[in-house]
Amino acid sequence: MIKMFAYGCKARQTLRKERKMIGKIKRGKKIPVVGGFFTIAAAGLGVSRYFHNNLHYDEGLMKKVWQAGFEEKQVTLPDGSAINYGEGPKNGPALLLIHGQSVAWENYDTVLPELSKSFHVFAADCYGHGQSSHNANLYSCRVNAEALLWFIENVVKESCYLSGHSSGGILAAWIAANAPEWVKGLILEDPPFFHVTPEEIQEGKGAFAWHDGYVITHSFLRQDDITDYPLYYLKNSYLLSLFGGLQGKIVRSAVKYRQQNPDQPIKISWVPHTWLRMLLYMDNYDPKFGDTFYNGSWLEGIDQESILRSIKCPVIYLKANTQYGKDGVLYAANTDEDANQIQSMLANCKRINRKSGHDIHYEHPDVFLSACKSLSAG
Numbered sequence: 001m002i003k004m005f006a007y008g009c010k011a012r013q014t015l016r017k018e019r020k021m022i023g024k025i026k027r028g029k030k031i032p033v034v035g036g037f038f039t040i041a042a043a044g045l046g047v048s049r050y051f052h053n054n055l056h057y058d059e060g061l062m063k064k065v066w067q068a069g070f071e072e073k074q075v076t077l078p079d080g081s082a083i084n085y086g087e088g089p090k091n092g093p094a095l096l097l098i099h100g101q102s103v104a105w106e107n108y109d110t111v112l113p114e115l116s117k118s119f120h121v122f123a124a125d126c127y128g129h130g131q132s133s134h135n136a137n138l139y140s141c142r143v144n145a146e147a148l149l150w151f152i153e154n155v156v157k158e159s160c161y162l163s164g165h166s167s168g169g170i171l172a173a174w175i176a177a178n179a180p181e182w183v184k185g186l187i188l189e190d191p192p193f194f195h196v197t198p199e200e201i202q203e204g205k206g207a208f209a210w211h212d213g214y215v216i217t218h219s220f221l222r223q224d225d226i227t228d229y230p231l232y233y234l235k236n237s238y239l240l241s242l243f244g245g246l247q248g249k250i251v252r253s254a255v256k257y258r259q260q261n262p263d264q265p266i267k268i269s270w271v272p273h274t275w276l277r278m279l280l281y282m283d284n285y286d287p288k289f290g291d292t293f294y295n296g297s298w299l300e301g302i303d304q305e306s307i308l309r310s311i312k313c314p315v316i317y318l319k320a321n322t323q324y325g326k327d328g329v330l331y332a333a334n335t336d337e338d339a340n341q342i343q344s345m346l347a348n349c350k351r352i353n354r355k356s357g358h359d360i361h362y363e364h365p366d367v368f369l370s371a372c373k374s375l376s377a378g
Contacts, residue, residue, distance in 0.1 A: 051269035051270065052269075053273065054267065054268065054269050054270070054271065054272065054273045055267050055269050057273045058109070058273075058280055061109040061110060062106060062109055064109075064113045065086070065106070065109050065112045065113060067113070068088060068089070068112065068113040068116045069088055069089040069116060070086050070087065070088045070112060070116065070121075071086070071087055072084070072085070072086050072131075073085055073086075073087055074131065075151065075154070075155055077147060077150055078150075081127070081132075081133040081135065081138060081147065082131075082132055082133045083124055083125065083127075083132050083133075083147060083148075083151055084105070084124070084125040084130050084131035084132045085105055085122055085123060085124040085125060085151075085155075086105045086106070086112070086121075086122070086123045087120075087121070087122050087123075088112065088115070088116035088119070088120065088121035088122075089116055089120070090120040091116060091117055091118060091119065091120060092117075092118045092119045092120055092376070093119060093120065093158075093160065093161060093184070093376060094119065094120045094122065094156045094158050094159075094160035094161065095115065095119040095120065095121050095122070095160060095161045095162075095163065095372065095376075096122045096123075096124065096148070096151075096152060096156060096160050096161070096162050096163070097121065097122070097123040097124070097163050097164075097165075097168075098124060098126065098148065098162070098163065098164040098165065098168035098169075098171050098172050099123070099124075099125070099126065099129070099165055099166075099168050100165040100166025100167055100168050100169075100358075100359075101126075101129075101166060101167045101168075101213070101285075101289070101290065101293075102129070102213075102278055102281065102282060102285045102290070103129065103278060103280075103281040103285075104125050104129050104130030104131075104281040104284060105123035105124060105125050105130060106123075106130075106280075106281070107280075107281065107359075107362070108123050108361060110361065110362050110365045111361050111365045111368055111369055114365070114369055115369065115372060118372075118373060118376070119161070119372070119376070122151075122155070122156055122160075124148060124151060126144055126148075126168065126171070127139060127143070127144050127147065127289070128285065128286040128288065128289035129281070129284065129285055129286070129289070130281065130284050131284065134286045136286075136288045136289075139286075139288060139289045139292045139297075139298065140292065140297060140298055140299075140300060141167075141170060141171060141174060141298055141299050141300075141302050142174070142300075142301060142302060144171055145171045145174040145175055145178075148171060148175060149175050149178070149179050149182065152175070152179075152182050153182065159181065159182050159183065159184050160182065160183065160184060161183075161184050161185045161186075161187075161372070161375055161376055162175060162176060162183050162185070162186050162187070163186070163187035163189060163372065164186075164187070164188060164189065164191065165189040165190065165191075165359070165360075165361065166189070166190060166191060166192060166333060166358065167191070167192065167196075167293075167298075168189075168191075169188045169189055169190065169191025169192075169193075170191050170192070170193065170196065170299075170302075170304075170307075172186060172187075172188065172191075173186070173188060173191065173193075173307050173308065173311060174302070174307055176311045176313055176315075177306075177307045177308075177310035177311050178310070180311075180312055180313060183313050184313060184376075185313050185314045185315070185316075185375040185376070186311065186313055186314070186315045186316070186375075187315075187316045187318065187368075187371055187372065187375060188315060188316070188317045188318065188342075189318045189360055189361060189368070190318060190319060190320045190333045190358055190360060191333065191342075192207075192209070192333040192334050193304050193308065193334060193338060193341075193342050194304060194334055194338040194341060194342070195207055195209075195330075195333060195334035195335070195338055196293070196298075196299050196304065197296050197299055198210075198214075198293070198294060198295070198296045199296075201214070201293070204328060204330070205324075205327060205328030205329050205330070206329055206330070207329065207330040207332070207333075207334075208238070208239075208329055208330060208331050208332070209293075209333075211238035211329060212237060212238040212239050213290055213293070214290055214291070214293045214294040215238075215294070216232070216233055216236050216237070216238075216290075217229075217287040217288075217289075217290030217291050217294065218290075218291050218294040218295075219236065220232045220233075220236075220287050221287055221288065221291055228258065229282065229283075229285070229287050230254070230258075230265075230266050230279055230282040230283060231251070231254060231255060231258060231266075233282065234247075234250060234251050234254050234266075235251050238329075242325075250268060250271060253268045253270070253271070254266045254268060265279050265280045265281070265282070265283055266279045266282075267279070277362070305345060308342060308345035308346055309345050309347075311346055311347065312347055312348065313348065314348045314350075314375060314378075315346050315348060315349045315350070316349075316350050316351075316352065316371045316374065316375055317339075317342060317343060317346070317349055317350070317351045317352070318352050318354060318360050318367065318368070318371060319339045319351060319352070319353050319354065320332060320333065320354055320355075320356045320357060320358055320360055321353065321354065321355045321356065322334075322335055322336050322339075332358070333358055339351075350374075352367065352371065354367055
């Protein structure tokens with residue numbers, strides 16, 4: 001499922017608060033923070049650091065990843081397709097990380113250095129993402145999961161721990177169900193089980209992923225006016241529409257940044273980088289992948305219940321809290337009822353509920369790291 005700014009994140013009243021905060025930053029007024037207030041002068045050091053951090057925060061995170069000994073590699077499969085991946089030093093049992101939709105293996109940057117101290121970490125780009133093959137014929141759950149199983153057999157070369165986030169969680173579950181001899185334990189990080197098909201995602205007022213993801217990828221592919229998908233997303237974002245007039249300002253800043261930095265992911269100095277983090281990877285995301293969720297072909301031939309009931313290894317299920325917008329849209333990967341159903345179908349499952357947005361490994365790395373270490377400790 002598409003990982004945009006947030007599932008299960010802040011409700012609209014919080015969005016209004018952050019919108020006011022940005023306005024105050026631009027006017028040099030006092031901004032509330034934990035523990036009190038601080039004043040940012042319009043040309044002062046505070047705002048300069050704020051702007052600099054929003055433009056360069058990812059560089060510091062990835063510097064730590066490279067310093068931890070990670071290398072970026074590629075492997076070619078028998079069918080000629082390629083899987084791009086990051087690999088850390090061999091400091092423990094193998095752990096394969098499978099990211100969610102619209103990002104890349106580097107999305108785990110906040111946890112990779114620490115994980116590498118206890119595991120031999122592999123983090124792979126899914127098809128249609130990052131530097132792995134971009135070929136619409138590969139964009140299905142079964143094809144991508146079979147390719148990742150081949151990756152385990154031929155690159156990892158040992159039974160491993162497996163963690164999948166969002167749609168990556170469904171891929172990880174498929175592997176654990178169909179190749180149990182290759183999976184020691186499984187972390188399911190907020191997977192959208194029972195909210196994957198077009199019918200499921202549109203139940204009620206629909207889910208965030210439908211409005212802020214699949215509808216946008218579908219419409220992008222059916223127009224010719226804008227060829228830059230990240231810019232098209234920003235102009236049509238359901239999430240940004242909640243910010244009222246701020247959406248237009250963000251789009252104008254994005255267009256200007258793109259013109260000045262055509263080969264770089266879009267960043268905006270005055271917008272909190274947590275809002276735009278997925279733009280780091282969107283230039284290397286194929287919207288045709290998202291369209292398979294719009295038309296339902298990604299899950300074709302896959303029975304969700306059968307997958308879950310077939311998993312026998314230990315599972316830690318990380319569930320982000322479920323919220324709804326004032327318009328009734330589901331701000332989460334799935335509902336609490338879905339989560340209860342997932343848990344009931346897993347033979348050996350520990351569930352951890354967390355007040356968090358969809359990206360638990362990013363928002364609460366301590367929770368994710370603890371889950372990984374707990375799983376390996378038995």
